[in-house]
Every structure is written in C-alpha cells, then in structure tokens.
Amino acid sequence: MSDYNWCHNPDCHKIETQSRVRGTGDNKVLRTVKIKVGRYGNYQPNIWNYFCNQSCLMQFLNKFGQEIANTYSVKQPSETPIKVEKEKYDTHRYRYTDNGYERYATVGTRTEIKLK
Secondary structure (H helix, E strand, O other): OOOEEEOOOOOHHHOOOHHHEEOOOOOOEEOOOEEEOOOOOOOOOOOOOOOOOHHHHHHHHHHHHHHHHHHOOOOOOOOOOEEEEEEEEEEEEEEEEOOEEEEEEEEEEEEEEEEO
C-alpha cells in the first residue's frame, strides 16, 4: 500500500488554491491534493486519509452521500444489552433570593450505563 492517497473529492482539482497549482510557464494546471496517510499520527485514520480538508469531504458527501447510504442501508435497528445503575446522593444548589444567593440541600441522581 502506498504512503499517499489522492483526495477522493472528484472536484478537488477545480478548487483554486496555491497548493493545487502545478506546472511551469504557460503549462499550469490545478491538481488534486496528494494526502500523506496517517498525517495526523493516526488520530482519525478513517476519513482524513481520503480527503484533504473538510470542504472536500462535505462536497463529496453532498454529491455521493445518498448513494453511500443506499449501499450500506440499515433495515432494522441495532440493539446492545445494557445495565443502568442509578445512585442517589446528597448535594446542594443555589437559588437567588432578595438577599442574594442562598444555598439549599437537594438530592441528586448519578446514572451509569454499563454494557453487559
């Protein structure tokens, strides 16, 4: 596999920026951006290895998003079993009165969702 990809936006080469200009003299062209794979230290390797910036990604999705959704369509919902744990605890809040802010006691609920 190559260490580089070309931006997958089919209109990337039509965007007028200095980084896309190639050639000499009168033989200048706008070229699709070459992307180094893993350029963000594999922080988000899934999408940014294929698009040079968010603008190109959004143009691509506007053009092909419906086809992608139809190709990988979902016919029924997915479910994951979970366990919900609720814990009550004493805490306090503040309310504004004519004499300024007043602290009062209340009971809070801490909810934790765990996968089974």
